[in-house]
Amino acid sequence: MSMINNILLKALVCISIIIIMTGVMTSCKTERLKIQPESVKDITGTWKVVKAVRNGSAIFNADGLNVNYGVDYAGFRVNFNSDKTFKLSNNIPFVQNSNGTFSLDNQDYTTLITLKGEGEVPVTANFNYPFAVGKRQLIINFNSGCFRNTYQYTLEKTTE
Template identity: 40%
Template sequence: MKINVILPAVLLAFGLTALSSCEDGISNVSTAEAAKDITGSWKVVQLTRNGEDLSERLDLTDFRIDFNPDGTYTLAEQLPFIANAPGTYSLSDPQYPFALILRPEGVQEDVVARFQFPVVEGERQLSLSFSLGCESNVYQFNFERENQDL
């Protein structure tokens, strides 16, 4: 009977000691998220419309978007895309972006694409989703950096 009382008390004391010793280590952990850096030249690796892969039907090899450190972007080649002219860009939030905001030259309003920045098979990707006129058609462009060393 004494073991039934002593054992839980010992386990409780051990647990409290373990918890109090871990608190100092937890307070020293930095939880700051780094700002997302999309500068560089990005090539399309996949294009879908409403989940259907269009990559085999369209020649994607020459389409590029270049994001420059000065906040400008340029496009190489034409594809149906959210912007058709160079301009300026920004992220909705530098650390936790949910949108890429483009302002093409000569346009008074921003164009906005849903933004994701996943790592796929060990490579950073840039994923942009948007509609081109018809709200029921959602295009998703998945890009990889031309030079992954950036």
């Protein structure tokens, strides 16, 4: 019976701690975040893939061995033009497979890019625009049409 008492004592300690913690956690004031306006995103230019990830595993990395097993990531280019058209060359699986028009969902806090290939249904993809390794990068997330198969391409501007 002393063991049962011991257990009940431990349970009592626990319940006391929970009550105290609840008090502590609910006593905090909500602090409102001050929102800083973001810079306007200008993605015009020619972009190449520097990294491709499929379902969480890298399948291409320009900094790595740059091995081509049959899909030419290194040769792929996408041009985003100031007239809101885009042009693909040396196609690889992408948000769209034919040239068309694009839009960003709004100039502040852009997280979505919509690409509409000619004669295609527009497809919206998640989009990040970090400043990394001294360069702007464009990171696009999309799926292949099967929600289970996700791709993330990291693009950098190129003059090649």
